[in-house]
Amino acid sequence: MPELKFEKDLCMQCETVDCLTKCRYAGLDIPQAKRERDLLANGGKSRVLNDCVTCYACEEFCPKGNHPFYRIVELQEKHGVHPVPAQIEEHQIASLAPKGKTQFRELHAPVIDMCTFPMLKDSIRSPLFENASMFWGTDVFCNLMYLHFGRMSVSRQRLPVMIENIWRYYLEPNGLSELVCYHDECYAAFTSYAEAYGLNVPFKPVHLFEHILDRLKQLKGRIRPLNIRAAYHRNCSNRLVPETHALVDRIFDLIGVSRVKRHYEDGDALCCGLNFEAQQRSDLAKDTRNRIIEDLKSSGATHCIYNCPMCFFTLQESVRSAGITPMLMADLCQTAIGE
Numbered sequence: 001m002p003e004l005k006f007e008k009d010l011c012m013q014c015e016t017v018d019c020l021t022k023c024r025y026a027g028l029d030i031p032q033a034k035r036e037r038d039l040l041a042n043g044g045k046s047r048v049l050n051d052c053v054t055c056y057a058c059e060e061f062c063p064k065g066n067h068p069f070y071r072i073v074e075l076q077e078k079h080g081v082h083p084v085p086a087q088i089e090e091h092q093i094a095s096l097a098p099k100g101k102t103q104f105r106e107l108h109a110p111v112i113d114m115c116t117f118p119m120l121k122d123s124i125r126s127p128l129f130e131n132a133s134m135f136w137g138t139d140v141f142c143n144l145m146y147l148h149f150g151r152m153s154v155s156r157q158r159l160p161v162m163i164e165n166i167w168r169y170y171l172e173p174n175g176l177s178e179l180v181c182y183h184d185e186c187y188a189a190f191t192s193y194a195e196a197y198g199l200n201v202p203f204k205p206v207h208l209f210e211h212i213l214d215r216l217k218q219l220k221g222r223i224r225p226l227n228i229r230a231a232y233h234r235n236c237s238n239r240l241v242p243e244t245h246a247l248v249d250r251i252f253d254l255i256g257v258s259r260v261k262r263h264y265e266d267g268d269a270l271c272c273g274l275n276f277e278a279q280q281r282s283d284l285a286k287d288t289r290n291r292i293i294e295d296l297k298s299s300g301a302t303h304c305i306y307n308c309p310m311c312f313f314t315l316q317e318s319v320r321s322a323g324i325t326p327m328l329m330a331d332l333c334q335t336a337i338g339e
Contacts, residue, residue, distance in 0.1 A: 001153070002160070002197035002198055003198070004070055004071065004074060005197070005198065006070070008042070010064050010066050012037070014037070016030070017033040017034055017037050018058075018062060018063060019037075019058035019059075019061050019062045020033035020036060020048065022057070022058070022061045023057065025051065026048060026051055026052075036048050040068070043075060044075075045075070045079045045081075049076050050081055052072055052076070052083065053083075053271070053276060054083055054147060054148045054150075054236075054279075055236050055271050056236045056237065056239035059192070059240055060240070067196045069147070069239075070152070073150055073151075076152075077150050077151055077153060081150055082149070083148065083275075084148065084149045084150075084275075084278045084279050088278060089149045089150075089151060092145075092149065093146070096138050096141055096143070096145075098138050098141070098161065099137075099139055100139065101137075102139040102165045102169045104169050104173055105135065105169065105170060107133040107135070107170055107176065108133050109131075110129065110132050110178070110180050110206075111132070111134070111178070111179055112133070112134045112135075113134075113136070113140065113166070113180065113181050114136035114182050115140070115142060115181075115182060115183050115185070116137070116141050117136065117309050118136045120328070123328060123330045123334075124182075124330075126339075127219055127337060128212060128215050128219075128333055128337065129215075129330075130215075132180075135166075139162070140166050140170075142159060142162060142183075142185060142186045142189035143162065143189075144189045144193060148275045148278065155189075155193070159193065159199065163190070163194075163200075163201055166179065166203070171202075171203050176203070177203055177204055178203060178204045178206050179206060180208060180211045182208055183208075183237065183307075183308065184237035184238045184240075184244070184307055184308060185237035185240075186205075187241055191205055191240075191241055207244045207247065209244060209247035210244075212330065212333055213250055213251055213254070216251065216255065216333060216336075216337075217254070220254070222337040222338060223256075223336050223337055224256075224337075225255065225256025225336070227256050227258075228258070228303055229257075229258045229302050229303070230257045230258070230259060230301055230303040230305050230332075231259070231260050231262055231299055231303070231304045231305070231324075232248050232259060232305050232306075233269070233304055233305070233306050233308075233315065234266065235306070236308075245266070248329075251333065255332070255333060257303075262295050262298075262301075263295050264291065264295045270288050270292055272288075272292075272310065272311040272315050273288040273292075273314065274310055274314045289315065292315065292318075293318050293319065293322050296319065296324055297322050301324055302325060303324060303325045303327055303332070304327075305328070305329050306326065306327070306328050307328070307329050312326060312328055
């Protein structure tokens with residue numbers, strides 16, 4: 001299986017230990033962080049393995065790109081640490097296993113990888129996604145969600161097969177070379193994760209927001225500024241591809257959305273709490289959601305915008321109860337062009 005590109009010496013030479021000192025859940029000062037860092041770098045059983053809430057943020061915090069989060073997940077599995085109870089873990093691994101039923105399909109650009117979210121296929125419509133074709137299913141599922149489960153081996157085994165399925169059955173025979181990723185996690189799998197494990201990706205992954213931004217520019221004459229104040233809920237997967245986060249403001253600027261200032265945004269964003277529930281940390285999930293809602297209410301936002309479907313599904317009722325409208329980014333942009 002592919003091996004992680006992790007440089008022990010690079011890690012040991014780090015003086016700030018940003019991956020751990022910036023973690024809002026670990027509560028480590030620099031001396032404590034260095035002790036835990038040493039254990040992690042040497043493959044030991046650091047307390048971090050049990051404390052980690054799998055929010056992905058340390059992968060973004062590392063100034064050297066040395067993949068601390070992927071390292072933590074590998075060590076969780078090595079030392080038998082289960083962030084999610086083993087029964088739930090095994091059920092998810094089995095239920096989302098590939099079925100081996102992928103067959104050639106005639107597709108045309110742009111091709112949208114819906115991953116395991118076919119229930120949202122109606123959001124892929126003209127004019128923002130004019131002439132788009134889609135695919136989804138467990139045989140093309142990126143499997144990166146098992147980072148939340150401390151089961152890196154599942155992702156390592158399955159993702160190369162998924163990449164091959166997408167290329168062999170969907171893109172190459174149709175003469176296509178680009179794939180628009182509906183979810184941050186799929187885009188991260190084909191970029192951040194693939195780079196970290198030296199996987200060959202024979203197609204060009206395109207972030208959903210890149211596609212939306214390009215289409216908005218092409219449809220500029222149809223845009224009617226929305227003139228709303230909105231918050232953006234950044235999801236955990238985006239921590240793996242932080243370079244794409246700037247696209248939010250560029251899209252908002254084009255469609256006349258003023259992004260409100262909040263405490264829990266950008267580098268300080270909070271998870272939706274769904275993975276905390278899976279980890280049986282219900283108090284943490286409740287506290288996190290309360291902080292998110294109070295932060296939204298004090299910001300003056302009329303809307304809260306999402307990219308991750310799971311964040312949207314998890315928080316939408318609480319957000320609506322606070323008098324704020326939750327929307328997926330694609331739907332917001334469709335509204336701006338009169339659809």
